[in-house]
Each structure stands twice: as structure tokens, then as C-alpha cells.
Amino acid sequence: MVVALVVGCCYLTTTVISFTGAWATLNREPTNAELQRAANKEVARRWQAWPARRIFPDRVPYAPLEGHSEYASRTGIVPDTGCDQGVDPEIAATLARHGCKAVLRATYVDQLEGVAVTVGVVAFADPFRADRAYRELPGSKGPDGSGSVRPALRAAPFPGTASARFTDEARQDRTVDRGGPYVVLTTSGHTDGRPAAAIKKARPGKPFALSPQVGHAIARALSAKRIPDCSRPEWQC
Incomplete structure (x- = not known):
């Protein structure tokens, strides 16, 4: 009986210690490393979690000339999100290779x-896969009289808007940028x-300066990362 009581007390002590440790773990403040991981995961989910209009705002500022600011206006958002449909095949192969x-x-x-x-x-x-893909993609290319820019992101015209005639044949410039787990092509x-093949010489100035x-x-x-703020209701820490 004495042995049984001792064993029982040992089990009870172990259980109390375990529950105390679990309670302390669940109720402690998150570490800086945990906050960073949570912020990274939130950024990586934005392409799914954010509304399309937040990813692509109605208007985006740009500066065609130094000291002068204008706004580019969105004409439409493509509903299809397939990797193969959005770019030329040469680029699609690179993107697929990196996931x-x-x-x-x-x-x-x-x-x-x-x-x-x-x-x-x-x-x-x-970001690591995005960076590897970014390094393998063709860089920026401007109008040089050689015809349509290829390989590149596919043009997306929208009927009834100012971009209705902008097709793949009219592509004259391309750029590539990267932010976190995203590569941004233009x-x-x-x-x-007008077909790019019809442009026989480069135009003066920078007609496509708004693209990059x-x-x-x-x-x-x-x-842009947002570090979780455990004091705010939208974050669960």
C-alpha cells in the first residue's frame, strides 16, 4: 500500500507539473522568432486572402517626369490565375520549375x-523560390525595333476600356521585380x-516609364510585413 501511495503521488506530481507547463506555454507571450514566422506566413497567403482590388488598387501613382506625379488607372482584373495562361510558354516553364x-x-x-x-x-x-525564379527570368527589355517583346507576361485587354486593343502583338516593353514570395512582371x-513589329526605331523619352x-x-x-500585434483583435497569438 505504501508503494502504491508513493507511485500515485509521483504520478500526481508529474501530472500537475505537465499541466502547469502546458498552461504556461499556452499563456506566454510569443517570441520574436514566432512573430516573424507568423508575419512571413501572412505575407505568403495574401495572394489568396486579400481581395483582388486590394492587390490591384484602382489607382497607382507614378512619376513620368521628375517632380511630377500622375496616376495609372486600373481597367480590369483577369479572373484566371493559372500559371500557364498568364505568361508565354518559355516563362511558364521557369515558373513551374520553382513551384x-x-x-x-x-x-x-x-x-x-x-x-x-x-x-x-x-x-x-x-521568398527563396521566388528569388531563384526571379534570377532566371528574362530581364527588362524596351522597344528596339525587333518586334513584339517575348517571352513576357501576356497582355490582358478589357473590352469597352482604354486597354481594349492592347494584345500580345502590341507588347513593346517588359520588366521584372520581386517582393518577398512574389515576382511581379509587367x-x-x-x-x-499598334503592333510592336511596326515600330522601326526607338521613341524619344521613356514612353513606358510607368511600367516598372x-x-x-x-x-x-x-x-510589406506586418508583425502580429497580440493586443489587437484581428491577431490570435
Whole structure:
């Protein structure tokens, strides 16, 4: 009986210690490393969790000239998010090799509605895969008289808008940017739909200067981390 009582007391003590440790673990403040992991996961889910209009705002500021600011206006958002449908096959192979989850696309026009730019957000599982894909993708390319820019993000025209004539044949410029687990591609051209092959020489100035600016603004907003604030109701710590 004495042995049984001793064993019972030992089990009771062990149980109390276990419950105390579990309670302390569940009620302690999260560590900085845990907060960072939670922030990274929240960023990686934004392509699914955020409304499309938050990823692609109605208007995005850009600066065509130094000291002068204008706004690019969104003409539409593509409902299809397939990795193969959003880009040329050469780029699709690179994206698939690194685990592309989706390609989100929307089209903007500059303030004068003379230039259209399609922006593509490519989602990956983490920043490391995004960076590897980014390094393998073709870089920026401007109008050089060699015909349509390829391979590139596919243009997304929207009937009844200023971008209605912006097709793949009208692509004259491409850029690539990265933010966190996202690679942001752009392709741009004139809204009148003139084929890039018809451009025999480079135009003066920078007619597609808004493209990298719009792409960068979207990449920056989408990848900006928010550290969880356990005192606020929207966070569960």
C-alpha cells in the first residue's frame, strides 16, 4: 500500500507539473522568432486572402517626369490565375520549375490613356523560390525595333476600356521585380494596339516609364510585413 501511495503521488506530481507547463506555454507571450514566422506566413497567403482590388488598387501613382506625379488607372482584373495562361510558354516553364502557385493579372492605363500596362503577380511558397525564379527570368527589355517583346507576361485587354486593343502583338516593353514570395512582371504597349513589329526605331523619352513604377508599387505593398500585434483583435497569438 505504501508503494502504491508513493507511485500515485509521483504520478500526481508529474501530472500537475505537465499541466502547469502546458498552461504556461499556452499563456506566454510569443517570441520574436514566432512573430516573424507568423508575419512571413501572412505575407505568403495574401495572394489568396486579400481581395483582388486590394492587390490591384484602382489607382497607382507614378512619376513620368521628375517632380511630377500622375496616376495609372486600373481597367480590369483577369479572373484566371493559372500559371500557364498568364505568361508565354518559355516563362511558364521557369515558373513551374520553382513551384508557381498562381499568376494574378490586371491592366492599367496611364493618365493620358495612351499607354497600357498589364501587371502580373506570380505567387511562390516562399521568398527563396521566388528569388531563384526571379534570377532566371528574362530581364527588362524596351522597344528596339525587333518586334513584339517575348517571352513576357501576356497582355490582358478589357473590352469597352482604354486597354481594349492592347494584345500580345502590341507588347513593346517588359520588366521584372520581386517582393518577398512574389515576382511581379509587367508588359506594356500603346492603347491604340499598334503592333510592336511596326515600330522601326526607338521613341524619344521613356514612353513606358510607368511600367516598372506600377509593378514596384504593387510588389512593395504586397510584400510589406506586418508583425502580429497580440493586443489587437484581428491577431490570435
